[in-house]
Amino acid sequence: MESFLEAWNLISENLRSQITEVSYDTWFSKLKPVSLDFDEGVAIIQAPNEFHKSTLERGFHKYLNNAIQSVFGPEITFRLVTPNERPERKKTVQTEEYEYTFDTFIEGSSNKFAYAACRYVAKEPAKNYNPLFIYGNSGLGKTHLLNAIGRELKDNFPEMNVIYVKGDQFANELIEAIRIGSTAGFREKYRKADALLIDDIQFIAGKESTQEEFFHTFNTLYEAKKQIVLTSDRPPKDIATLEDRLKTRFEWGLTADIQPPDYETRVAIVRRKAEIIGLTLPDAVCEFIGMRLKSNIRQLEGTVKKLKAIQLVDGLTPTYSTAQRAISDIVTNDQPTPVTVDKIIEEVGRTYGVSPQDIRSAKRSANVSLARQISMYVVREITELSMVDIGQAFGGRDHSTVVYALQQVEEKMQRDSVLRATVSDIIKNIRDR
DSSP states (O other): OHHHHHHHHHHHHHHHHHSOHHHIIIIITTOEEEEEETTTTEEEEEOSSHHHHHHHHHHSHHHHHHHHHHHHOTTOEEEEEOGGGOOOOSSOOOOOOOOOOSTTSOOOTTTHHHHHHHHHHHHSTTSSOOSEEEEOSTTSSHHHHHHHHHHHHHHHOTTOOEEEEEHHHHHHHHHHHHHHTOHHHHHHHHHTOSEEEEEOGGGGTTOHHHHHHHHHHHHHHHHTTOEEEEEESSOGGGOTTSOHHHHHHHTSSEEEEOOOOOHHHHHHHHHHHHHHTTOOOOHHHHHHHHHHOOSOHHHHHHHHHHHHHHHHHHOOOOOHHHHHHHHHHHHHOOSOOOOOHHHHHHHHHHHHTOOHHHHHSSOOOHHHHHHHHHHHHHHHHHSOOOHHHHHHHTTSOOHHHHHHHHHHHHHHHHHOHHHHHHHHHHHHHHHHO
């Protein structure tokens, strides 16, 4: 049981690498680990309800199975249960949940300025740094700092209405609000915030209705002297399909970047991550990990969690050997996780307000056809699928249909700089996930 609870974060990270963030938030973030029986080879996981359970079993079984076996090996399978059928626990175990706070953030030369700005905003919201725009590559601590601001604001100002949301979640909520006719409620939610914290704001770029809505939300909050904090993987000027009026507003306050951590900071991060999950690491092992993994804090954290799982499952004390085992997948495969057609179709669909089902369907309306053609083009650009395989992935279309779609997108991109920038952003967003 303790092994399962300790390893759940590692399993969750593996799931995130296989699917889109939206799919993870919708279907996997609500799961709870219940028990693990090595003798029977079964991990019991609780889904919130029967519909959730059946959807996971029908459409996402392989992803969850892959994630569990990546940690515990091929001898372990899983079984989903609902609260009504959840088995009795033999033992209640309290888990140490990692918290995104300023105290757990490791400050170094690469993030010193951004860290100081975030601390100031949490202490003196909407005074000098409004908006605060933090940017840097994936895995360097932007989400940690954003959550730390939110937590500190709630501690310092309990009456504040602090809203944290991801850029694509903001867009999806708007799409749903438009669909069911509840845009007034959507606006009420966000424009009543005392502090609005948006992670990965670049995901609203290229989405016309979302940008329009956020423009007015931004203005309302800014004029009311409410704090706005945004994060992105690049500075405002480099978000190609972001409207100029938003780029300008994002630069009204303070812009701060986060760079990859230096060696000393990396070693300190490894030590701190190990301390948080109760793992004792020799100095030599911390230094070895810090030397081998240089660009991504998530990789450091994942390695520490992997060492914890190895200790719990195999009973092995962390050494050079187990550290090499823990980082082997990262070191030997520095390429991004392979991108699936599903991920591409979901991202294009979000950009153009079209469902994945419609993209794969025979519908011929202008917006659906464009989204389908762009999806095929992006699949060709960032996967190794053949024209025939691409056609099969899009509802069994033939080779000539795929060729025509690619030609259409290329011709349109030559004439339309906005479309060209939109496609470029879609490709970047998919590769960064």
